Amino acid sequence: MSVQSIPTIFWYQPQAQRFGPENRCQTYQQALAQAGFTVQPMSQALELYQEVAETLSNNRQVPVICLVSDGGNDVLAVIARLRAKQAQLPILVELPDLDETKIAQALYCGADQYCLSNTSPDLWVATVSSLLRRARASLSSVSLATPTPQAASLQTADHWKLLDEDWLLEAPTGQQITLTTTERQLMRTLLQQPDRRASHQQLLGAISNGDESEDQAIAHNRLGVVISRLKRKGQAANMIIPIRSVYKWGYMFGAIGKPI
Structure with missing residues (x-):
């Protein structure tokens, strides 16, 4: 295996949320290294974004996988931003226990697979290897496709x-x-977020101008109605609003939304 093709795992472990003994992390790193992976632990989100972007930019033939530890809201934002920036990037999230809500949130935000902290190194390696197959398949399809200048222009736009x-x-297609006023506030709130995700409370505050007197169940239902109508309005104009x-x-x- 050439150095250029050695698969790289960027393992994001937020300092404030790292769980389990340090030797446990070392055990998994050693198991992954023995399986042929280069593991780069990271604790800063900005550094993670930069390293992933630089690695993929400098050598598109290097299979890259992101392993993200814990499933808190801050980490969900990291997953969502990685997915928005790199549509084909395999993302694995590590969770401390089997929590269906956290798993679902991570998958909705862009993770491809999950693993649990207390599973064996062998299962970790098998899970990462399954994602590696996807990464290599993606690289093969990219190498076979030669985009025209017109296609490249469309991608940048x-x-x-x-x-x-x-x-x-x-x-993007024009x-x-x-x-409406409500739809404008909704879209502004979503696109103003660095990762283009907003909580129910953020969106409800935006479309109700800060009025919190409305019953929460009714407010959540109204938010869903606003979004459904906006998406139907888009469909009528041949726009699939994502x-x-x-x-x-x-x-x-x-x-990708143009920052406000």
């Missing part, structure tokens, strides 16, 4: 935009729809 003082929503639900937490805009 692949942004959703708010125009005309944020009253128009424009798709279609536009006019937003707003997705994050299980029991909020919503995310699952595409």
Whole structure:
């Protein structure tokens, strides 16, 4: 195996959320290294984004996998941002225990698979290896495709935009729809977030102008109605607006949006 093709695992372990004894981490790192992976532990999200981007930019033939520890809200934001920036990047999330809510949230945010902290190193290696097959398949498809200059131009222009003082929503393909006041506040809130995800409370606060007197069940239902109507309005204009639900937490805009 050439140095250029050795699969790299960027293992993100937030300092404040690292769990389990240090020798446990070393045991898993050694098992992954013996299986042929290069493991790079990281504790800062910004460093993780930069290293992943640089590695993929400098050598597209290096299979890259991200392993993210814990499933707290901060880590969910990291997963969502990685997925938004790298659509084909295999992402594995490590969780301390079998919590279906955390697993669902991680998968909705962009993780491909999960593993538990107390499982054996052999199962970790098998899980990572299954993601490696996906990474290599993705690299093969990229190497077979030779994008034309026109296609490359379309990729760089692949942004959703708010125009005309944020009253128009424009798709990457050029279609536009006019937003109502509530829809404008909703879209502004989503696109203002660094990872384009907002909690129910953030969105409810935006569309109700801070009025918290409304019953929570009614408010959540109204939020769902606003989003459903906005998506139907987009469909009528041949636009698939990529707003997705994050299980029991909020919503995310699952595409590249031009920062506000």
